[in-house]
Amino acid sequence: MRRFELDPRLAADTTTVGTLGLCTLLLMNDRRWPWLILVPQRSDVTEIHDLTPLDQTMLTFETSLTAKALQTFTGAEKINVGALGNRVRMLHVHVVARRTGDANWPGPVWGFGEAEPYEAETLDKLRNDLVQAVLSG
Amino acid sequence: MRRFELDPRLAADTTTVGTLGLCTLLLMNDRRWPWLILVPQRSDVTEIHDLTPLDQTMLTFETSLTAKALQTFTGAEKINVGALGNRVRMLHVHVVARRTGDANWPGPVWGFGEAEPYEAETLDKLRNDLVQAVLSG
Numbered sequence: 338m339r340r341f342e343l344d345p346r347l348a349a350d351t352t353t354v355g356t357l358g359l360c361t362l363l364l365m366n367d368r369r370w371p372w373l374i375l376v377p378q379r380s381d382v383t384e385i386h387d388l389t390p391l392d393q394t395m396l397t398f399e400t401s402l403t404a405k406a407l408q409t410f411t412g413a414e415k416i417n418v419g420a421l422g423n424r425v426r427m428l429h430v431h432v433v434a435r436r437t438g439d440a441n442w443p444g445p446v447w448g449f450g451e452a453e454p455y456e457a458e459t460l461d462k463l464r465n466d467l468v469q470a471v472l473s474g
Numbered sequence: 475m476r477r478f479e480l481d482p483r484l485a486a487d488t489t490t491v492g493t494l495g496l497c498t499l500l501l502m503n504d505r506r507w508p509w510l511i512l513v514p515q516r517s518d519v520t521e522i523h524d525l526t527p528l529d530q531t532m533l534t535f536e537t538s539l540t541a542k543a544l545q546t547f548t549g550a551e552k553i554n555v556g557a558l559g560n561r562v563r564m565l566h567v568h569v570v571a572r573r574t575g576d577a578n579w580p581g582p583v584w585g586f587g588e589a590e591p592y593e594a595e596t597l598d599k600l601r602n603d604l605v606q607a608v609l610s611g
Contacts, residue, residue, distance in 0.1 A: 384545070384553055386538035397534040401523035408521070415563075416521055419556035423572055423580035426552075435560060443560035448581035 341378040344427040350452065352464055355472050359395040360430075362403065362471065364464055367452035371411045371434040373403055373467070376427065383426045396430065403471055404432050410470040421447060478515040481564040487589065489601055492609050496532040497567075499540065499608065501601055504589035508548045508571040510540055510604070513564065520563045533567065540608055541569050547607040558584060 343361065351363035351374060359379075365372035377396055382388055388396065404416045413434035420430045433446050441449040455463065480498065488500035488511060496516075502509035514533055519525055525533065541553045550571035557567045570583050578586040592600065 384541065385555060386542040386545075386553070393534050393538060394531060397530050401530060404521065405523040408523075415558075415560055416523070417556070417558045417560070418522060419554070419558070419582075421552075421554045421556070421582060423552055423554070444585035445556075445558060445582045 341380050343376060344425050344429075346425050347374065347376065347427065347429060352460060354464055354467050357399045357402070357472075359392060360399050364460075364467060365452070366454045366460060368455045368459070369440040369450075369453050370446055371407060371413070371463075372446065373407055373432045373471075375399055375403060375430040375432065377429075379428065382428050383422055385420055385428065385430075388428075400430055400432065406471040407432055407434050407467075410466065417446065419445075419447065478517050480513065481562050481566075483562050484511065484513065484564065484566060489597060491601055491604050494536045494539070494609075496529060497536050501597075501604060502589070503591045503597060505592045505596070506577040506587075506590050507583055508544060508550070508600075509583065510544055510569045510608075512537055512540060512567040512569065514566075516565065519565050520559055522557055522565065522567075525565075537567055537569065543608040544569055544571050544604075547603065554583065556582075556584065 351365050354362040354364050359377050360375040361378060363374040363376065365374060377392060385393060400418060404418060408416050411434040414436040417433040417435050422428065435442060484500065488502050491499040491501050496514050497512040498515060500511040500513060502511060514529060522530060537555060541555060545553050548571040551573040554570040554572050572579060
């Protein structure tokens, strides 16, 4: 196993919220949707089913923790969870807060339009709020 | 908990492959992609994080089993896994075989174009092959 280093495309699109037991937790810099990404610190794995059973269980736990906190924090109508990796092969799991009337409701967030970055202060505040909501929740 | 009955929209778009410990396994009738759907037999739950911890672990196990078998069977370049539920609220997990050049590569399968049904014989053969690949794998 190589030392873990975040894929540069994921790094460019996000800001880091923190680190869980298995995953680095990222916030997408796209104000169209509250959108978190979990990245298991396993550089050599691209499919969830290729993680060890223990890592799979950890990922499930951390994904649920994140999803539940995001739904509570945002009051979202529905949480969308997805692991695609067609463009960026480093294994990552999207957790996105959705509601009726959002930018592409009820379609998916992936591949839709262009990201709309937050203002710096808003991004910073949201990240801090999410640290509280997810990591201290 | 109510008696489990499959959502009629899921039933209309799919054929049943079989039953795992927690989930009913469905095959989407769309020949653009080899596309399976796991439906936990829990009618009252719409989010993965609202399943019990045991059910979450079962779902992870059954999703991985399905994803691994589908990738081996199809030789797919990438497996896409997603739980959206924006249209159909009954909890269901998509497991889709993807490859460079497929109908919407590298975009998502959800919300893209119209399903292209298999011919009846092809669907029947594929379902039987998947029973072997997933349930006897």
